[in-house]
């Protein structure tokens with residue numbers, strides 16, 4: 536998107552310093568989701584399959600997921616664990632996905648890169664979602680003890696994020712304060728700040 540273009544509420548491509556694959560520069564995290572949109576079995580399968588095929592240390596795959604589609608008890612349990620700010624908008628998502636790091640096996644073998652591996656899996660899921668014409672919004676603002684209790688997670692299973700998945704809706708569907716954030720300029724640190732050494 537050029538600087539002179541007015542951002543529409545549902546398309547907010549990144550202003551990248553060099554071209555990158557559209558699947559990545561067109562991804563963004565809306566809070567306005569269509570409350571009537573349904574995630575099909577096929578779409579859900581594709582999202583989870585994309586997560587499944589992400590890389591992990593030693594191919595240990597220390598990530599687990601709890602998935603609830605809107606209208607189910609699982610969705611309600613996840614939604615009721617979100618902090619108020621997130622609960623206010625995420626109820627319109629088509630699905631909520633709890634991302635869980637398996638920090639050790641039941642035998643006690645540690646999985647020190649579990650959080651990293653889980654993040655890679657969710658990154659895959661978000662890109663697949665975009666390829667399916669969907670949007671995602673990750674959240675850490677969650678009362679985790681509620682998630683642990685609702686799904687009986689054992690000590691070695693650490694929930695780290697909830698990802699809302701759905702069909703983006705116009706920002707005007709949101710309350711004013713949220714709508715403003717929805718169309719605020721997107722920004723990132725410059726590469727010069729991120730890359731410590733580049734030869």
Ligand SMILES: Cc1cc2nc3c(=O)[nH]c(=O)nc-3n(C[C@H](O)[C@H](O)[C@H](O)COP(=O)(O)O)c2cc1C
Pocket residue numbers: 562563564565621672673674675676677696721
């Ligand atoms: C681990 C993680 C936790 C986040 N937690 C929240 C959250 O609790 N509530 C929220 O509205 N957004 C949350 N976000 C969304 C970020 O604010 C958002 O990704 C960031 O501002 C960049 O915007 P973009 O995804 O549209 O590029 C979270 C994102 C990540 C990756």
